[in-house]
Amino acid sequence: MDQPTxxxxxxxxxxxxxxxxxxxxxAEPADIVIGLLTFNDASTAPAVARTxxxxxxxxxQQRILLVNCDAGSQxxxxxxxxxxxxxxxxxxAVQHPVMGTSLHVLSESGVPGRDTAVRTLAMVADRLASxxxxxxxxxxxxxxPRWAELLTAPILEKGADCVLPQFNxxxxxxxxxxxxxxxxxxxxxxxxxxxxxxxxxxFSGAFIRSSLLSQPWDGEVPTYGIDGWVMTLAVAExxxxxxxxxxxxVQQAKPLGDLxxxxxxxxxxxxxxxxxxxxxxxxxxxxxxVSTIGEQARLGDFVGTxxxxxxxxxxxxxxxxxxxxxxIVLSPETFQQVLELGVDDTESFRFPSRLWVQAxxxxxxxxxxxxxxxxxxxxxxxxxxxxxxxxxxxxxxAQPVTQVExxxxxxxxxYEAMKPYLTQRWRWSDE
Amino acid sequence: MSDxxxxxxxxxxRDMMKRLVLFLPKLLALASFILLGxxxxxxxxxILQRLLRAARxxxxxxxxxxxxxxxxxxxxHPLSHVVARVAFWTVFVVFTFMGVDALDLPATASLLGxxxxxxxxxxxxxxxxxxxxxxxxxxxxxxxIATVNAQIQEARLxxxxxxxxxxxxxxxxxxxxxxxxxxxxxxxxxxxxxxVVLALAIAVGLGARNLARDIMxxxxxxxxxxxxxxxxxxx
Numbered sequence: 001m002d003q004p005t006x007x008x009x010x011x012x013x014x015x016x017x018x019x020x021x022x023x024x025x026x027a028e029p030a031d032i033v034i035g036l037l038t039f040n041d042a043s044t045a046p047a048v049a050r051t052x053x054x055x056x057x058x059x060x061q062q063r064i065l066l067v068n069c070d071a072g073s074q075x076x077x078x079x080x081x082x083x084x085x086x087x088x089x090x091x092x093a094v095q096h097p098v099m100g101t102s103l104h105v106l107s108e109s110g111v112p113g114r115d116t117a118v119r120t121l122a123m124v125a126d127r128l129a130s131x132x133x134x135x136x137x138x139x140x141x142x143x144x145p146r147w148a149e150l151l152t153a154p155i156l157e158k159g160a161d162c163v164l165p166q167f168n169x170x171x172x173x174x175x176x177x178x179x180x181x182x183x184x185x186x187x188x189x190x191x192x193x194x195x196x197x198x199x200x201x202x203f204s205g206a207f208i209r210s211s212l213l214s215q216p217w218d219g220e221v222p223t224y225g226i227d228g229w230v231m232t233l234a235v236a237e238x239x240x241x242x243x244x245x246x247x248x249x250v251q252q253a254k255p256l257g258d259l260x261x262x263x264x265x266x267x268x269x270x271x272x273x274x275x276x277x278x279x280x281x282x283x284x285x286x287x288x289x290v291s292t293i294g295e296q297a298r299l300g301d302f303v304g305t306x307x308x309x310x311x312x313x314x315x316x317x318x319x320x321x322x323x324x325x326x327x328i329v330l331s332p333e334t335f336q337q338v339l340e341l342g343v344d345d346t347e348s349f350r351f352p353s354r355l356w357v358q359a360x361x362x363x364x365x366x367x368x369x370x371x372x373x374x375x376x377x378x379x380x381x382x383x384x385x386x387x388x389x390x391x392x393x394x395x396x397x398a399q400p401v402t403q404v405e406x407x408x409x410x411x412x413x414x415y416e417a418m419k420p421y422l423t424q425r426w427r428w429s430d431e
Numbered sequence: 432m433s434d435x436x437x438x439x440x441x442x443x444x445r446d447m448m449k450r451l452v453l454f455l456p457k458l459l460a461l462a463s464f465i466l467l468g469x470x471x472x473x474x475x476x477x478i479l480q481r482l483l484r485a486a487r488x489x490x491x492x493x494x495x496x497x498x499x500x501x502x503x504x505x506x507x508h509p510l511s512h513v514v515a516r517v518a519f520w521t522v523f524v525v526f527t528f529m530g531v532d533a534l535d536l537p538a539t540a541s542l543l544g545x546x547x548x549x550x551x552x553x554x555x556x557x558x559x560x561x562x563x564x565x566x567x568x569x570x571x572x573x574x575x576i577a578t579v580n581a582q583i584q585e586a587r588l589x590x591x592x593x594x595x596x597x598x599x600x601x602x603x604x605x606x607x608x609x610x611x612x613x614x615x616x617x618x619x620x621x622x623x624x625x626x627v628v629l630a631l632a633i634a635v636g637l638g639a640r641n642l643a644r645d646i647m648x649x650x651x652x653x654x655x656x657x658x659x660x661x662x663x664x665x666x
Contacts, residue, residue: 176665197666260580262665314582321579321586376572382580
């Protein structure tokens with residue numbers, strides 16, 4: 001893609017806050033820009049900054065700039081980060097704008113206006129002609145010096161466009177990701193990515209220029225949340241994606257938002273991108289693994305409590321009360337099969353994988369056809385998701401971890417096998 | 432005698448013929464207006480139906496729940512068909528009234544003027560009905576999904592109350608707009624709405640006092656209440 005003209009620069013940079021523009025004027029280029037996203041993370045962010053710099057400073061030839069994008073912390077986070085960084089490294093403290101529209105968007109890091117922070121960092125990296133831009137959450141407790149190397153090496157040494165994280169997970173951690181987001185993305189675009197949202201990822205300067213900055217940021221990103229959006233974008237744009245196995249992700253704060261909102265935003269992002277990238281996914285027939293670096297780890301044992309009965313109760317209530325809505329969004333065949341699911345005996349309750357995949361594809365089609373107000377449509381998926389998750393837990397909780405991995409792999413293959421179901425109906429609805 | 436009779440007959444005949452000659456063009460005008468009304472109405476109906484279909488109004492009405500609301504009211508046709516038919520009959524009625532006005536009968540004098548004077552109120556009322564039904568369906572649907580996802584047992588009841596509350600408010604506004612029994616409508620609405628609010632206040636304040644307290648406690652002390660919540664990250 002061509003470099004933007006000075007005039008185009010002026011248009012896109014009008015978004016940048018004045019202090020950032022002032023910093024950019026006459027700034028020296030940087031090979032790597034590290035973006036640290038923070039909001040009241042005084043207890044963790046300084047350590048994250050130190051760790052990342054320690055990881056990158058092993059190679060003295062790189063010019064590194066650490067940019068702390070803060071959403072207006074009240075606990076002196078930027079000051080503490082600056083103290084931690086010291087005078088040896090280049091450091092900018094930036095307060096990114098928090099738009100009203102992005103306030104409702106969930107963020108795993110709890111940083112408001114996360115989309116504008118990422119956009120600011122992308123523009124800074126672009127203006128400083130950086131080779132790589134690394135974006136890391138300031139609330140992480142598990143960062144390791146190796147992270148910086150794992151996330152930037154594929155870009156600097158192998159010419160990758162984007163490095164996505166792959167964290168160690170427990171067996172039932174991230175079930176929405178493992179039962180819907182990741183397998184749907186794999187079936188659609190043919191790339192097997194773990195689809196972790198947030199934490200840490202990196203982009204090449206070329207990818208930022210050609211794909212990231214040219215996107216309609218104001219229109220869709222605030223609606224869906226930046227992390228899922230960039231993840232889907234990288235895969236859908238057929239970028240050269242790498243995955244970095246970073247080990248565990250331990251965060252200080254828990255994800256925000258209730259389950260229905262999480263589903264609406266995360267699944268809505270995937271469905272929205274399906275409409276934009278129809279020309280890409282329609283012709284994809286099979287999936288391939290993406291290049292992955294770092295030490296491999298299996299699913300860990302689940303720690304914590306799971307209330308399967310509560311999940312089944314949620315599904316049962318959906319079955320009782322959401323029938324008029326499911327009747328609209330599901331195909332008659334799927335709807336009938338969902339109605340026939342017995343929920344009288346909790347232990348023997350099973351939600352077949354095939355039916356789950358069919359329901360997800362039906363919802364994607366209903367979303368495409370706008371059969372219902374989209375947010376309602378997406379939120380009506382919640383009881384179905386609870387039902388399938390409960391079934392997965394019931395079927396595998398007495399089994400070893402490998403059984404869960406096999407079950408999830410079978411599900412991913414089911415998504416791929418049933419893709420013609422989606423493609424055919426999608427085409428019919430377009431005719 | 433026979434001359435007088437003949438003259439009277441002729442006079443009456445002449446008068447009749449004179450009146451007939453004067454009335455016939457008016458009758459012809461009425462017939463023409465009716466015919467024109469049918470023709471113009473049909474043309475407008477066809478054009479409007481095509482325009483509405485091209486604008487995917489039927490799909491939108493289905494998505495917004497308007498079609499379902501029409502279905503519940505016994506209307507089985509798509510919205511584009513209904514609107515086109517209403518347009519046809521409106522045009523036809525207007526032309527017919529013009530024809531009746533052309534007859535120049537004392538009983539029908541200023542009929543068209545009155546009709547046209549009332550038309551803005553009718554149009555405004557129709558728009559109010561449309562917006563009211565759409566809003567009622569949207570809010571009812573949103574409430575149903577939110578309460579089901581929150582696993583509130585009375586989800587359907589709450590959603591129905593929201594829906595009918597909006598419909599009731601719409602009905603009162605429409606009747607007021609049309610000027611039909613304004614005082615009675617306002618009084619009836621105030622009594623019904625006030626009654627519902629009072630009933631809810633009594634139900635929550637007395638009957639479900641403990642439940643209300645539990646709900647509020649759960650909401651405000653959410654962070655501490657982890658007993659019934661899963662400790663799993665969904666993303």
